[in-house]
Amino acid sequence: MPAIKLYANLRQLAGTKELSVTGSTVRAALSELVKMNPPLGEVIFENGKLRPQIVVTINGRHAVELDALLTERDVVAIFPPITGG
Amino acid sequence: MIDQRIYETFREIGRDMYTANMISSHGGNLSIRLGDRVIIKRRGAMLGALKMHDLIETRIDKNDSGVALASTELLVHRAIYMNTPTLAVCHCHPRTAIAFSLSRDEIIPIDNESSYLLKKIPVVTEEFASGTPEMAHKVANALKNYKIIMLRGHGSFATGQTLDEAFQWSSALEESCQIELIVKQLNEPFIEYRKMSEAYGKF
Amino acid sequence: MSGWSEKILEIDLSAKTYKTYPLDMEMARLFIGGRGLGMRLLWDLVGADVDPLAPENVLIFTVGPLTATGYQTSNRFSVTTKSPLTGTALDANSGGFWGMQFRKTGHDVMIVRGKSEKPVWIEIINDAVVFHDASELWGMRVFAVTEKLGQSAHKRNVLCIGPAGENLSRMAAIMNDRERALARGGTGAVMGSKNLKAIVVEGKGRPEIKDPERFKFLLYETRKLLAASPLTSQALPEFGTSVLMNIMNNIGALATRNHQQTQFEGAEAISGEELTEKYLVKNASCWACPIGCTRISRTEKIEGEGPEFESVWAFGAQCGIDDLPAIIEANALCNDLGLDTISAGSTIACAMEMSEKGYFDSDLRFGRADQLAPTLEAMAYRRGVGSDLADGSLRLATKCGRPELSMSVKGMEMPAYDPRGMQGQGLLYATSNRGGCHMRGNMVGPEVLGLPKLIDRFQVQGKSSFVILHQNSAAAIDSLVLCKFTNMGVADEYFARILSAVTGIQYDTGEMIRVGERVWNLERLFNLREGFARKDDTLPPRLLNDAPTEGPSKGWVSQLEPMLKEYYRGRGWDENGVPKPKKLEELGLANLGEINHD
Numbered sequence: 064m065p066a067i068k069l070y071a072n073l074r075q076l077a078g079t080k081e082l083s084v085t086g087s088t089v090r091a092a093l094s095e096l097v098k099m100n101p102p103l104g105e106v107i108f109e110n111g112k113l114r115p116q117i118v119v120t121i122n123g124r125h126a127v128e129l130d131a132l133l134t135e136r137d138v139v140a141i142f143p144p145i146t147g148g
Numbered sequence: 149m150i151d152q153r154i155y156e157t158f159r160e161i162g163r164d165m166y167t168a169n170m171i172s173s174h175g176g177n178l179s180i181r182l183g184d185r186v187i188i189k190r191r192g193a194m195l196g197a198l199k200m201h202d203l204i205e206t207r208i209d210k211n212d213s214g215v216a217l218a219s220t221e222l223l224v225h226r227a228i229y230m231n232t233p234t235l236a237v238c239h240c241h242p243r244t245a246i247a248f249s250l251s252r253d254e255i256i257p258i259d260n261e262s263s264y265l266l267k268k269i270p271v272v273t274e275e276f277a278s279g280t281p282e283m284a285h286k287v288a289n290a291l292k293n294y295k296i297i298m299l300r301g302h303g304s305f306a307t308g309q310t311l312d313e314a315f316q317w318s319s320a321l322e323e324s325c326q327i328e329l330i331v332k333q334l335n336e337p338f339i340e341y342r343k344m345s346e347a348y349g350k351f
Numbered sequence: 352m353s354g355w356s357e358k359i360l361e362i363d364l365s366a367k368t369y370k371t372y373p374l375d376m377e378m379a380r381l382f383i384g385g386r387g388l389g390m391r392l393l394w395d396l397v398g399a400d401v402d403p404l405a406p407e408n409v410l411i412f413t414v415g416p417l418t419a420t421g422y423q424t425s426n427r428f429s430v431t432t433k434s435p436l437t438g439t440a441l442d443a444n445s446g447g448f449w450g451m452q453f454r455k456t457g458h459d460v461m462i463v464r465g466k467s468e469k470p471v472w473i474e475i476i477n478d479a480v481v482f483h484d485a486s487e488l489w490g491m492r493v494f495a496v497t498e499k500l501g502q503s504a505h506k507r508n509v510l511c512i513g514p515a516g517e518n519l520s521r522m523a524a525i526m527n528d529r530e531r532a533l534a535r536g537g538t539g540a541v542m543g544s545k546n547l548k549a550i551v552v553e554g555k556g557r558p559e560i561k562d563p564e565r566f567k568f569l570l571y572e573t574r575k576l577l578a579a580s581p582l583t584s585q586a587l588p589e590f591g592t593s594v595l596m597n598i599m600n601n602i603g604a605l606a607t608r609n610h611q612q613t614q615f616e617g618a619e620a621i622s623g624e625e626l627t628e629k630y631l632v633k634n635a636s637c638w639a640c641p642i643g644c645t646r647i648s649r650t651e652k653i654e655g656e657g658p659e660f661e662s663v664w665a666f667g668a669q670c671g672i673d674d675l676p677a678i679i680e681a682n683a684l685c686n687d688l689g690l691d692t693i694s695a696g697s698t699i700a701c702a703m704e705m706s707e708k709g710y711f712d713s714d715l716r717f718g719r720a721d722q723l724a725p726t727l728e729a730m731a732y733r734r735g736v737g738s739d740l741a742d743g744s745l746r747l748a749t750k751c752g753r754p755e756l757s758m759s760v761k762g763m764e765m766p767a768y769d770p771r772g773m774q775g776q777g778l779l780y781a782t783s784n785r786g787g788c789h790m791r792g793n794m795v796g797p798e799v800l801g802l803p804k805l806i807d808r809f810q811v812q813g814k815s816s817f818v819i820l821h822q823n824s825a826a827a828i829d830s831l832v833l834c835k836f837t838n839m840g841v842a843d844e845y846f847a848r849i850l851s852a853v854t855g856i857q858y859d860t861g862e863m864i865r866v867g868e869r870v871w872n873l874e875r876l877f878n879l880r881e882g883f884a885r886k887d888d889t890l891p892p893r894l895l896n897d898a899p900t901e902g903p904s905k906g907w908v909s910q911l912e913p914m915l916k917e918y919y920r921g922r923g924w925d926e927n928g929v930p931k932p933k934k935l936e937e938l939g940l941a942n943l944g945e946i947n948h949d
Contacts, residue, residue, distance in 0.1 A: 068601075070594070070597050070598070070624065071586060071589075071590050071594050071597075071623070071624060072585065072586075072589060072590075074624065115801060115804075116581055116582070116800075116801065116802075118598065118799070118800060118801060120601055120602060120903075122903060123601050123602045123603050123902065123903025123904075124602070124903055125602075125801075125805060125807075125808075127805070140597075140598075140601045142597070142598050142601075143581065143585075143586060150812075151810065151811075151812040151813070153807055153810055154812065154813060180813065180816075181816050182812065182813040182815075182816055182917065182921075183813075183815050183816055183917040183918065183920045183921030184920040184921050184923070185920075231861065232860075232861045233820055233823060233824075233860075233861060233864040233865075233868075235816050235817065235820060264575070264576075264579075292859040292860065292861040292862070293844065293847070293859035293860055293861070294844070295842075295844065308803070308804075309797065309803055309804060309817065309820065310797075310803075310804040310806060312804045313803050313804050343571065344567075344568050344571055344572075347564075347565075347568040350565070350568075351848070
């Protein structure tokens with residue numbers, strides 16, 4: 064099953080750093096994640112669309128297509144808005 | 149040789165512009181800056197259904213595309229790149245915004261998103277509002293200080309780092325004008341909800 | 352009065368005299384303040400014949416018209432000089448309180464020339480300047496000196512060097528307000544070479560604001576924008592800059608073990624999340640800043656400001672170390688010694704790789720957290736292995752016959768972002784005027800975080816346009832002088848307007864970015880005059896030839912060549928990277944004249 068890794072304040076909101084989902088597309092996986100952890104919904108989605116400041120990667124590559132298919136071994140990482148210097 | 153990914157971005161935003169009713173079938177335009185060159189839609193092509201051969205590449209300081217079919221608006225896009233630091237231009241014909249431009253010299257949004265993002269949209273005017281050096285210069289000058297401006301009766305010109313950003317301002321403007329139109333139709337007293345909003349006009 | 356203080360303070364350390372004279376307002380209009388004004392003045396004063404550690408080099412401290420006005424982050428200041436590390440034009444900027452206080456003394460610029468025969472410290476109280484004997488302070492570390500000279504947050508602020516600067520380490524930093532740093536390029540060594548230990552400021556003046564109504568409106572709008580941006584209102588205050596550790600590692604752009612890999616298995620252990628959970632006491636901010644990205648961290652041994660992402664990376668992933676407390680302590684030690692953390696960490700990493708491979712004789716090895724503190728001490732005092740490392744990785748690696756193992760550009764060590772995972776960043780490092788630096792136009796916004804919009808980090812065509820824009824914009828912000836984190840929530844057009852409101856001169860957004868372009872080109876001219884050329888706009892061979900063998904950036908090397916070609920054309924430079932006459936005329940740089948040594 065694809066794994067989802069959470070970072071920064073998403074961890075506190077979900078109460079965990081990592082979990083598995085059954086969804087077969089990025090969109091399905093994220094929806095499942097939000098269903099399991101409703102507080103994440105507001106942070107990740109806005110009017111049903113991914114918040115522009117959220118960064119989602121699949122195996123380290125930015126996920127631009129939410130309907131991209133996920134395989135068993137894929138790792139989806141979700142980061143809230145962040146920066147550095 | 150235009151990178152496939154660049155073409156795909158043009159195609160996607162072009163499609164968004166058409167489906168959002170921001171352009172007619174063959175109207176509007178998109179361009180980006182690549183170093184000292186510009187990529188722009190070919191004259192006569194449909195933004196809603198762009199093919200790779202619909203994109204032309206030319207120098208910023210003059211048209212060396214060898215293509216007589218470069219858009220009539222190439223002049224204004226080039227002027228924008230020569231006079232501002234922008235990397236992308238989105239030109240739409242947003243209906244409600246155009247209607248508003250016919251009766252005022254600046255559009256000052258009253259809805260939250262556009263007051264926040266745009267503050268004020270100047271309206272400039274030019275008699276031959278298509279493809280002349282005068283028009284190009286006027287539009288480019290106005291864009292030196294604003295992300296998006298209206299050319300009276302013609303349409304919007306918006307700048308951004310990417311096509312997606314430039315389109316975002318255009319879309320926000322049109323939404324803002326539609327909201328204001330509805331407010332006028334409702335014709336009820338306006339309850340001001342934004343502090344210091346009287347200063348937006350001086351932005 | 353115009354929004355600038357209109358006064359330059361010039362200090363002659365050799366003669367122990369000082370004078371003030373008016374700021375050229377035409378120069379101010381074109382270069383504004385901070386980095387821009389500093390660079391313009393440096394051009395006149397320091398030519399190719401000047402050794403960076405000789406008395407003929409100068410230190411030019413600058414603030415801008417916005418400094419101390421109370422606009423968000425209007426606390427920053429700059430120092431400009433010729434770098435002992437790279438030999439290029441160098442400016443470094445810092446936050447805290449010192450810059451604000453210096454502005455309140457009623458000056459825009461302080462030029463420090465010559466060399467004092469004996470150690471000296473300077474006290475500036477409004478327009479009075481006093482030279483004090485520093486023989487008792489010489490040898491003291493930064494924290495002790497800062498306290499001794501009366502550091503008091505809003506009222507009296509201390510800027511100083513530590514042992515690293517005194518011993519002329521080419522990575523020495525100038526420190527202010529105890530733990531803020533004018534870090535990169537060896538600014539501290541220049542100050543040490545002048546026998547100048549500290550500069551203390553106290554001021555009662557207030558900067559003039561030409562249009563207070565407009566200023567108030569923009570202040571309010573900025574407050575709203577910063578509060579609305581999740582970065583500046585949540586992520587930065589809560590996790591600080593180190594929250595980038597996990598994301599850079601996730602996408603395979605975290606330089607590891609002297610750039611041998613692009614992912615670090617210990618990233619989680621040194622992440623911002625870990626820092627916040629286990630070692631963070633609270634966050635803090637510089638003067639007039641609502642963001643509060645500063646960390647106050649505590650381990651069993653120390654408590655202090657920092658560490659920042661780059662510092663954690665330099666002692667962490669770059670050295671193969673996942674011991675976060677040791678890293679926090681190393682950062683604190685660098686603050687006390689007055690050393691740049693990025694260059695120090697990356698130099699140690701270079702020494703580690705060369706030692707493991709037998710090119711350098713030392714017991715330094717990747718992963719050895721216990722070696723950090725003693726090595727840093729040795730570097731600051733030029734003792735033992737420290738004497739080899741004190742002047743940076745390029746000199747070290749060259750001495751060992753392996754210059755290609757220094758992960759630097761023009762001699763300045765690159766920071767965390769690996770160009771093989773971010774094409775634009777590679778171009779940025781190769782072309783940055785002060786050497787391998789990310790602050791000259793960080794592409795992490797567009798290439799990683801999607802700010803303002805996401806662009807493909809592996810795309811090459813068209814990337815140079817973004818780098819140019821970001822370089823110009825960063826140079827403009829460094830000339831105002833404001834903190835670049837404000838730019839994460841507030842667009843450039845606000846900065847142009849606030850500048851207009853304060854100075855009364857109408858700058859439009861394009862004009863303001865144009866200032867940045869002007870500054871960039873002037874820095875380039877300075878470097879060309881020094882003898883830098885196209886061949887120096889490059890990256891270490893490892894990044895051009897050795898692709899990572901695993902991770903998301905697997906198979907990618909930096910495609911510098913085509914990006915560089917496009918970059919030169921986009922900047923209006925010829926194929927050798929020399930600004931064309933037309934571009935110089937456009938920017939008002941065509942008639943700069945000769946060096947004025949008076």
